[in-house]
Amino acid sequence: MSGILGIELRRSGALLAGTATAVLGVAGLYLLALTGQTGLWDQQWHLLAVFQRIMLVVLWPLALAAGAWQAGRDRRSRIEELLGTTPAPGWRRLRPSSLATALALAAGYLLVLAAGAPKVATAAGHPGSGWWAVVAVGVLALVAAGFLGLGLGRLLPYAYTPAVLGAGSLAGLLAAIEVTKLDDATVPGPALLLPFFTSTISEFQEVAGSVSTGQAWWLGGLALGGLVLYLATNRLVRLLAVVPPALGLALAAPMLTVTAFPVDTAAVAEVCTTDGGPRVCVTAAHSRKLAVLVAPAREGLRLLAKLPDAPASVHEAAPGRAHPQPASEAWLDSDNLSQAADPAELTARILAGAGTPLCARNEESAYLDVLRARAVAAAWLYGSHPVPGPAYAAAEQAQRDTMWKTLVALPAGEQERRVAAVRAAGLTCGDQAAALGIGAGR
Structure with missing residues (x-):
């Protein structure tokens, strides 16, 4: 045969x-x-x-x-x-x-x-x-x-x-x-x-x-x-x-x-650092990226310390992760973890929305307003505008520049309050654009 x-x-x-x-x-x-x-x-x-x-x-x-x-x-x-x-x-x-x-x-x-x-x-x-x-x-x-x-x-x-x-x-x-x-x-x-x-x-x-x-x-x-x-x-x-x-x-x-x-419950299980520093966690599916995330994440936590009740750890937020987000944690969207190659950009992405993931969907009318509010909050925490990351079209960048100038023209205490409000809204998947209160006629 x-x-x-x-x-x-x-x-x-x-x-x-x-x-x-x-x-x-x-x-x-x-x-x-x-x-x-x-x-x-x-x-x-x-x-x-x-x-x-x-x-x-x-x-x-x-x-x-x-x-x-x-x-x-x-x-x-x-x-x-x-x-x-x-x-x-x-x-x-x-x-x-x-x-x-x-x-x-x-x-x-x-x-x-x-x-x-x-x-x-x-x-x-x-x-x-x-x-x-x-x-x-x-x-x-x-x-x-x-x-x-x-x-x-x-x-x-x-x-x-x-x-x-x-x-x-x-x-x-x-x-x-x-x-x-x-x-x-x-x-x-x-x-x-x-x-x-x-x-x-x-x-x-x-x-x-x-x-x-x-x-x-x-x-x-x-x-x-x-x-x-x-x-x-x-x-x-x-x-x-x-x-x-x-x-x-x-x-x-x-x-x-x-x-x-x-x-896949095994894929979304957390893998965390154990070196005694601020805890940084990723999903098991992305465990090979943990070493790359540690330094940018801890830098992000240092910058988030400007806010009251600042988070003490960074966690990857896989799609569908249930809210509310614990106030003691900063969450990073899985997409951001895979897209950012530069450590400074990764830190900026952690700071977006003051350490909260994006909840608004692309088809929602306020989607662009939320993105802008998250970016301005990140810039305030980072200390400069714009933060490291992809470039935007001139018209879009102009709108973000205007929002940034409006925010930093406010008294220091009011600036902190508004960025903290962006974080509070993000913890419960609320309207972060409304929380910032700047732009789109607000």
Whole structure:
């Protein structure tokens, strides 16, 4: 069997399909580097696993077409009738090609994982626990596409079948994304029946184990149905090919109502300094960044000491962290931790909002006013305006300059009171622009 399998791998289209899967997958990972977006997958193992699954929107149709092309090999070679005269059962003759297809596609998918692994290994703060299941289901999804292509290719042995299956499935999957699109991406519902995920996740989330289990049932049934369709030698057995997918769908149905991407409690757990100085904490997902944060954070605490009831520690605020914020803590948004490279800029970001994270959302009317109030408060604490950080358009910078001049023209006690009010508002997710009382007609 091993010798026959080796021949299949060398002479069939299986190896080419696996190679194409690996090349396209690796290109999909690293093309993001051209626009600085590798953060979509290189910060955590779960991110890499999920991003690989997203790429199945292209790789799955490729595997389907490759399977159909493989199934038509005998017909293209005009030896179909000759092979039919051999005494060996047809399924035994077809088995090596199905195994070769599965191995090649699985190897191609795992090579994509291997290509991304070194970059993730240097950035991931903690290994996570369920990402391997997401990868395994991705392998199963690709193998299911290959087997389904084999089955449909044998059922419809025409020259145009591979092209029609590839292009048609790609169009169908893209249409399915629109049909299954929901406002709440954490509960995708029917979208979980697709072989790929329709959105990425953050480094603080994971794929629920029940989702991976349900998808394994569904995709496993689809793979078995395609294999039965390919190996079947009579019409009755081919009709039975619908049973495994139907059973898999029934077993997978309960997953459609679960929260697909819950918070990874291990990822948001805190890792803190233990050197006896003011405490600085980050999430386990960003534990490799703790050393970089310590000095800017302690400088931020020194500057925040200008305020009454000043905080004594700095903590990374992961998305969704519950308020109210303890008055004894300064919080730093996770986005700021990953975006600031310069220590002085990182200190300024800690001082934004007087040590509180941003609560206003981009779609809110007061969003820009809140950003300006937070920046002016940071400048007052830092002692100069503007603080280190990105440059703004001239019109925006002019508004911030005006707010700054208005603040520092007030008596010293009033300046302190207003900045302290910005912090108090931020502790409870209140209106920090109103607390500062400067700008936008206030």
